Amino acid sequence: MCIHGGAGFGKTLAVNTCLRALEPGEDVRKITFRARPTARAVRYELFTALDLAGEPPRHPSEFDRLLKAALAERPRTFLVDEAQWLNGEACG
Structure with a gap:
């Protein structure tokens, strides 16, 4: 889900x-x-x-496998505040 609106409209308050x-x-x-x-x-x-736990993997493909496995373990809710700062590379 994406919450979008101008500054001061209460987006963060509503989500919290x-x-x-x-x-x-x-x-x-x-x-x-x-x-x-x-x-x-x-x-x-x-x-x-x-x-x-441990050290983060050095190679992107290993890192992605680790993150996907961890995220698949159980349901979670992630709140990414200020997501407008993410670019295409960071979202891919």
């Missing part, structure tokens, strides 16, 4: 209100991007947000 209404124990992770992140930066943010 809805997140608080989720079932207790719902796994919600928040990520905020403040600059134009690379795909590598997005991978590292996800690695951190998922609390994955």
Whole structure:
């Protein structure tokens, strides 16, 4: 889902209100991007947000496999605030 609107319209408040209404124990992770992140930066943010053990993989394909496996383990809700900073490379 994408929430879009001008500054000060209450988007963040609305999303946070809805997140608080989720079932207790719902796994919600928040990520905020403040600059134009690379795909590598997005991978590292996800690695951190998922609390994955060990060192992050060095190669993108290994990193992607690890993240996909971790994300497939159970349902989660990810909130990406300021998603307008993501570019095509970071979303791919």
